[in-house]
Amino acid sequence: MTRLRLHAVVLFVVIVAALAGCGSGSSSDESSAYSGTLEGSLSVSAAASLRDAFDAIGDGFTAANPGVEVVFNFDSSSNLATQILEGAPAGVFASADEANMARLAGEVDGDPVIFARNELVIVTRPDNPAGISGLVDLADAGIISLCGEEVPCGRYAAEAFVLAGVTIDESKVTRGQNVTATLTAVTEGDAVAAVVYATDAIAAGDAVEWVDIPTEHDVLASYPIGVLAGAGDSELARAFVDFVLGPDGHAVLGEHGFLPPA
Amino acid sequence: MALATAVALAFFVVPLIGIVERANWSTIWSDLSSEEARSALRLSLLCSVAAAGISIVLGTPLAWVLARASIPGRSLMRGVVLLPMVLPPVVGGVALLSAFSLRSPIGGWLDDALGIQLTYSPVGSVLAETFVAMPFYVITVEAAFRTMDRRYEETAAGLGASRATVFRRVTLPLVLPSVVGGAVLAWARALGEFGATITFAGNIEGRTRTLPLAVYLELESNRDAAVALSLVLLVVSLAVMVSLRDRWLAQP
Numbered sequence: 001m002t003r004l005r006l007h008a009v010v011l012f013v014v015i016v017a018a019l020a021g022c023g024s025g026s027s028s029d030e031s032s033a034y035s036g037t038l039e040g041s042l043s044v045s046a047a048a049s050l051r052d053a054f055d056a057i058g059d060g061f062t063a064a065n066p067g068v069e070v071v072f073n074f075d076s077s078s079n080l081a082t083q084i085l086e087g088a089p090a091g092v093f094a095s096a097d098e099a100n101m102a103r104l105a106g107e108v109d110g111d112p113v114i115f116a117r118n119e120l121v122i123v124t125r126p127d128n129p130a131g132i133s134g135l136v137d138l139a140d141a142g143i144i145s146l147c148g149e150e151v152p153c154g155r156y157a158a159e160a161f162v163l164a165g166v167t168i169d170e171s172k173v174t175r176g177q178n179v180t181a182t183l184t185a186v187t188e189g190d191a192v193a194a195v196v197y198a199t200d201a202i203a204a205g206d207a208v209e210w211v212d213i214p215t216e217h218d219v220l221a222s223y224p225i226g227v228l229a230g231a232g233d234s235e236l237a238r239a240f241v242d243f244v245l246g247p248d249g250h251a252v253l254g255e256h257g258f259l260p261p262a
Numbered sequence: 263m264a265l266a267t268a269v270a271l272a273f274f275v276v277p278l279i280g281i282v283e284r285a286n287w288s289t290i291w292s293d294l295s296s297e298e299a300r301s302a303l304r305l306s307l308l309c310s311v312a313a314a315g316i317s318i319v320l321g322t323p324l325a326w327v328l329a330r331a332s333i334p335g336r337s338l339m340r341g342v343v344l345l346p347m348v349l350p351p352v353v354g355g356v357a358l359l360s361a362f363s364l365r366s367p368i369g370g371w372l373d374d375a376l377g378i379q380l381t382y383s384p385v386g387s388v389l390a391e392t393f394v395a396m397p398f399y400v401i402t403v404e405a406a407f408r409t410m411d412r413r414y415e416e417t418a419a420g421l422g423a424s425r426a427t428v429f430r431r432v433t434l435p436l437v438l439p440s441v442v443g444g445a446v447l448a449w450a451r452a453l454g455e456f457g458a459t460i461t462f463a464g465n466i467e468g469r470t471r472t473l474p475l476a477v478y479l480e481l482e483s484n485r486d487a488a489v490a491l492s493l494v495l496l497v498v499s500l501a502v503m504v505s506l507r508d509r510w511l512a513q514p
Contacts, residue, residue, distance in 0.1 A: 078482045143382040143464070150483040174382055174464030175471075175479065185464060188356075190364045190381040 039067035042236045043089050045080040046072060047096035047152065047223065048178040049118065049197045053256040054094070060252065061243045068236065076151040076178035077101075084228065091237035094225040094244070096179075096197075097152035101224045109234060112226035115245055116258040119198040120153075120160055120218055123186055123208040130192045132211055135164040138193055145174050145185035145194035153179045156219045157195040164217040183208075197221060199257040220259070278496070285493055286486040293490035301468045302476035302491065306453055309384060309472060313391035313452035314445050317399040321448075322441065325400045326429075329407035340404075347397045354393050355461025362389070362462075386463035387470045391452035398451050402444030406437040443506055450502045454495060 046054045051074045058070040073080065073088070077095040081103045084090050093108070094115070095101040101112045124132050130141045138144050146168075147154030154175065161168060174191060176182030183200050185191035187207040201210040225244055227237040243249050250260065286293075293299060327333070328340050346354055362369040362380045372378045380386045414436065418428045434441075456474040463470040465479065473491055480488035 076482070082482055143466070145464075148465075148479055148482065150479075170467045171469055172466070174466045176465070177460075177478065188359060188363075189462075189464065190369075190379065191464070 037067060038065045038236055038239055040233050040236055041069040041071060042091045042233065042240055043071050043073065044092045044094065044240065045084060045088070045090040046074055046092075046094040047077045047080070048074050048180045049096055049153070049199055049221075050074070050094055050223070051180070052203050053199070053253050053258060056252045056256070057244060057249050060248050061240055064243070064248075065239070070240065074178075074180075076148065076153075078148070078150040078152070079178065089232075090228055091233065092225065092240055093228055094223060095152070096221055096223055097155065098222055098224055099155070100152065101226060104226070104228070107228050107230060108226040109229040110227065112224035113241070113245060114222050114261040115225050115249070116223040116253045117261060118221040118223065118258055120156055120195055120213055120221070121198045121201045122193055122195055122211040122213060123183065123201050123204065124193045124211060125186060126206060126209050128209045128211070132193050134211065135161060135166050135195075135213060135217060138195075139166055139168055142192040143172055143174055143190065144168070145176055145182045145189075145191035147179055147182045147196075148175045148177055151176070151178060152221060153182065153196060156221050159219045160195065160213060160217050163219070164213075202257040222261070223258075281489060281492055281496065285489050289486050290490045290493070293484070293487040294494065296487065298467060298476065299487060299491060302471055302473050303494070305384065305387070305468065305471065306473040309387045309391055310395075310449050310452035310455075312388045313395050314399070314449035316388070316392045317396040317448045318441065318445055321396050321399040321444075322403060325403035326407055328400070329404045343400055344397045346394050347401075351394050351455065351457030351459075352461050353457075355390060355458035358386075358390060358393060358458065358462040362386075381462060382464040382466060382470060384463075384469055387459050387472060390458035390462045391455045394455055394458055395448040395452040399444040399448040402447060403437060403440050406440030407433075410436050446502055446505060450499060453498060 044054065044058070051072075054072060054074075058072060062068050062070055073083075073090065075083075077097060077100040080088075080090075080093065081095070081100040084093060084104060084107060093101065093104060095112075096118070098112075098114075101108070122132060122135065122138070124130065130137070132138065132141055146157050149155065149158065174185055174189075176185060176194075179196050179200055182194050183196050183204060186194045187204055193211075195213075198210075201208060225241055227234055227241055244253075254260070294303075324343065328336060328343070333339075359381070360366060362372075364370055364373050364379065364381065369380060372380065378385075380389060410433070414432050415428050418432045419425070423431065453472075454474055455472070456478070459470065459472060460475055460478075465471050465475050471479070473495055477488050477491045477495070480491065
């Protein structure tokens with residue numbers, strides 16, 4: 001019985017240690033952080049559309065600061081904002097719209113800064129079998145894929161449809177939980193077309209054909225970034241934001257198709 | 263020992279208390295009677311009942327073969343049938359996509375020849391739910407076929423009943439409790455299906471947005487509605503437990 005009890009205690013300690021480990025993403029090793037050299041781990045919650053660009057920026061940032069580890073959490077900005085409000089560890093939040101950044105007004109340290117913009121485009125299957133040439137064709141093309149209504153790319157798409165005077169029957173729309181899922185419905189699934197960001201269309205390469213949305217109907221997405229006040233190491237978080245806003249971050253974002261802030 | 267038991271029990275009980283505690287009881291009725299919630303409820307009910315029905319129709323003969331037939335490769339067959347129970351549902355969705363999307367040979371042929379598209383349709387939801395739910399039915403009914411007293415069947419056959427009559431009049435009534443239990447289990451699993459459904463059938467309001475999908479989507483915009491819909495699923499799960507209590511909760 002004593003042995004059994006010992007096992008139970010050991011198991012309990014292991015579980016608690018593992019759970020504690022899961023939650024320590026944004027904390028840093030205080031003792032080794034001295035001025036001049038950045039060390040520790042930073043959690044960055046970033047919009048799904050930023051995945052490729054931020055992976056590259058993260059590589060650049062850690063190359064410049066060898067003692068630093070950056071852990072990314074990519075999902076829809078709306079979902080990330082909800083997670084952060086629920087206490088998810090994050091030192092930096094990069095949103096695909098200002099509305100979701102505003103939800104974190106009480107959590108952000110200082111004012112968020114717009115660091116990039118993005119165009120919307122229509123993507124279809126490689127040969128564009130439905131012959132889509134603009135937003136108006138999406139009304140009767142079959143099943144189309146849009147982001148969830150609360151997800152930034154879903155709200156931007158809704159604005160574009162309003163500008164173009166097009167109404168889409170909700171029974172013909174499959175809603176992706178983030179822009180990546182929305183695009184996947186076209187690349188892997190049977191959706192006829194999707195409205196996504198230009199950067200996602202570029203990243204998809206030959207898997208899609210893209211159709212431009214005329215400038216007068218297009219909606220430019222604005223991406224704000226901010227340091228979260230609850231971040232364990234705000235110095236590290238601030239350094240990452242500066243890196244994104246600096247020439248290195250700017251160059252990487254441009255390579256991936258993002259437009260500079262206005 | 264006692265400590266581990268308490269921790270394990272708390273691990274299950276605390277989240278349940280959490281969800282009930284989090285519910286906003288003043289808006290629960292309006293949250294559940296909104297058009298979106300009602301269409302998700304209706305669709306979930308339809309699709310899960312259909313999935314359970316298909317499981318009975320196709321799963322009963324399959325369970326019988328797995329339990330009784332002496333054919334080579336039966337273990338392999340059983341493994342294939344039960345695989346979806348341990349397979350991550352999203353992988354099931356990807357597998358269904360590769361088999362039945364418009365770009366697959368079968369899905370392409372269905373569309374060309376019959377004009378049927380399985381993806382992004384309620385039929386696709388039923389297919390995805392059946393894929394993950396039918397194994398629960400098969401495993402339950404197979405066990406019943408295997409463990410039932412064969413002497414009743416032998417006696418009936420000895421008295422001159424045909425094989426079909428024996429199956430219909432003797433075997434089926436004897437395994438009926440397991441047929442019902444397995445169907446309830448499969449139905450509950452189908453009702454909760456998320457990964458395979460959103461991957462294969464998409465997330466279309468009124469067509470493929472079943473309850474779990476609605477919960478996930480509402481979580482970002484209307485937390486009260488998400489919790490209200492979750493409570494519906496929780497109550498259904500409790501009802502399933504109670505209805506199967508003789509099977510599961512009875513002391514050995």
